[in-house]
Amino acid sequence: MRTIELTYPHTLILEELPETVAAIGFFDGIHKGHQHVIKTAIKEAKQRKMESAVITFYPHPSVVLRKDKQQVKYITPLREKQEVLQRLGVERLYIITFNSELAALEPQGFIDHFIKGLHIKHLVAGFDFSYGHKGSGNVDTITEHADGAFIFTKVDKVECDGEKISSTRIRKLLASGEIEKANALLGRPLLVDGFVVKGAQRGKQMGYPTANMQTNQDALLPKPGIYAVKIFYKQEKYEGMASLGFNPTFEANLAEPILEVHIFDYNHELYGEELLVEFHSFIREELKFPGMQQLKEQIANDEKQIRRFFSNPS
Ligand SMILES: Cc1cc2nc3c(=O)[nH]c(=O)nc-3n(C[C@H](O)[C@H](O)[C@H](O)COP(=O)(O)O)c2cc1C
Ligand SMILES: Nc1ncnc2c1ncn2[C@@H]1O[C@H](COP(=O)(O)OP(=O)(O)O)[C@@H](O)[C@H]1O
Structure with missing residues (x-):
C-alpha cells in the first residue's frame, strides 16, 4: 500500500x-461498518481493473473546528489505521491534512480538488458521510457535484444487535470495559502499541515482572483495570495479563494510567523494545491492597483466571 499525505492545495x-475507486471517510477504528465501505471499493476496483484507495483525514476535524484543548484520542491512531488498511488489501492511502483551509473549502471545491483531481472514477462512502464547509455536502449532493466525472455508491449502515455500529458506540464500550463487545464491533481485538520503559522495579520482586509501556499519546485506552491480553513481540505472539491503571497499592497520585504487561512463560529483558498489546477480556477493576503480599495473591488468582480464559475460548 502506498501512503500519500496531502495538504490543501x-x-x-x-x-x-491511476484511475481509482476510492472509499472516503474518517474511519476511526475501521470497524465492521467502515470495513463494509472499504471492501465495497476494493471489490469495485477489482471488477473495473482500477486501483483501490482510501481517502481519509488527519487530525480529527474536531481538533480544528472545536479548538478544544483536550487532545483527541483515536481507536486507531494513524499507524494502526495504515496497518489495518494494508491488511484489508487497500492499494493506495491518501491522508488529507484537516486544517482550517480545508475546513473552509466549499463542497464543490472539495470534490473538484480531492475527488476529480485525484482521478477518482468511482467513490464509495457510508450513508452519513459529509464534506465541504460545515459539512454542507452529503451523500445526496455528491452526484450533482460529480457532474458525470465519477460514479458514487452509498453504503448503508451496518448494525449489530439492532443498533448502528459506530466509532462513538465503540468508544463508549471501551470506556465501560466492555472489551469483548467492542472487539466484536471492530471485527478484531483492540490493539495498543508502545515501548517498554523502566518502572519502580517492584514487579520482579513480586514474582510478576511487568513491562511498563509508553503508549502513543494519540491512542485511546480502554477503562482502567486488569485484562487478559495477547502480546506481539518480534513476530511471536504470547499470552499474558495487563494492568492498566494507577497502581493504588503503591502510588498516591499518578496523573495518567500506566499500561503494564506480564507475559506468561517468558523471562528476558524487554527494556526499549516495542510490544503490541491486544485486549481480549476485562477481568476486574484495580484495587488498593494493604500491601505487596495481598496484591501478589490476587495477581496469582488473576493469572489462573486468565490462563483458563485463554484455554477455553467460548
Ligand atoms: C495482573 C495484574 C494485576 C494488578 N492489579 C493491581 C491492583 O489491583 N492494584 C494495584 O495497585 N496494582 C495492581 N497491579 C500493578 C502492580 O502494582 C504493578 O505491576 C507492580 O507494582 C509493579 O510495578 P513496576 O512494574 O513499576 O515495578 C497489577 C499488575 C498485574 C500484572
Ligand atoms: N514475563 C515477563 N513479562 C514482562 N516483563 C518481563 C518478563 N520477564 C522479564 N521481563 C523484564 O522485566 C521488566 C519488568 O520488571 P519489573 O520488576 O516490573 O521492572 P519495572 O518496574 O522496570 O517494570 C520488563 O520490562 C522486562 O524487561
Missing part, C-alpha cells in the same frame, strides 16, 4: 495518477 498531476 495538493500539487498532484491528474494525468500521472
Whole structure:
C-alpha cells in the first residue's frame, strides 16, 4: 500500500495518477461498518481493473473546528489505521491534512480538488458521510457535484444487535470495559502499541515482572483495570495479563494510567523494545491492597483466571 499525505492545495498531476475507486471517510477504528465501505471499493476496483484507495483525514476535524484543548484520542491512531488498511488489501492511502483551509473549502471545491483531481472514477462512502464547509455536502449532493466525472455508491449502515455500529458506540464500550463487545464491533481485538520503559522495579520482586509501556499519546485506552491480553513481540505472539491503571497499592497520585504487561512463560529483558498489546477480556477493576503480599495473591488468582480464559475460548 502506498501512503500519500496531502495538504490543501495538493500539487498532484491528474494525468500521472491511476484511475481509482476510492472509499472516503474518517474511519476511526475501521470497524465492521467502515470495513463494509472499504471492501465495497476494493471489490469495485477489482471488477473495473482500477486501483483501490482510501481517502481519509488527519487530525480529527474536531481538533480544528472545536479548538478544544483536550487532545483527541483515536481507536486507531494513524499507524494502526495504515496497518489495518494494508491488511484489508487497500492499494493506495491518501491522508488529507484537516486544517482550517480545508475546513473552509466549499463542497464543490472539495470534490473538484480531492475527488476529480485525484482521478477518482468511482467513490464509495457510508450513508452519513459529509464534506465541504460545515459539512454542507452529503451523500445526496455528491452526484450533482460529480457532474458525470465519477460514479458514487452509498453504503448503508451496518448494525449489530439492532443498533448502528459506530466509532462513538465503540468508544463508549471501551470506556465501560466492555472489551469483548467492542472487539466484536471492530471485527478484531483492540490493539495498543508502545515501548517498554523502566518502572519502580517492584514487579520482579513480586514474582510478576511487568513491562511498563509508553503508549502513543494519540491512542485511546480502554477503562482502567486488569485484562487478559495477547502480546506481539518480534513476530511471536504470547499470552499474558495487563494492568492498566494507577497502581493504588503503591502510588498516591499518578496523573495518567500506566499500561503494564506480564507475559506468561517468558523471562528476558524487554527494556526499549516495542510490544503490541491486544485486549481480549476485562477481568476486574484495580484495587488498593494493604500491601505487596495481598496484591501478589490476587495477581496469582488473576493469572489462573486468565490462563483458563485463554484455554477455553467460548
Ligand atoms: C495482573 C495484574 C494485576 C494488578 N492489579 C493491581 C491492583 O489491583 N492494584 C494495584 O495497585 N496494582 C495492581 N497491579 C500493578 C502492580 O502494582 C504493578 O505491576 C507492580 O507494582 C509493579 O510495578 P513496576 O512494574 O513499576 O515495578 C497489577 C499488575 C498485574 C500484572
Ligand atoms: N514475563 C515477563 N513479562 C514482562 N516483563 C518481563 C518478563 N520477564 C522479564 N521481563 C523484564 O522485566 C521488566 C519488568 O520488571 P519489573 O520488576 O516490573 O521492572 P519495572 O518496574 O522496570 O517494570 C520488563 O520490562 C522486562 O524487561
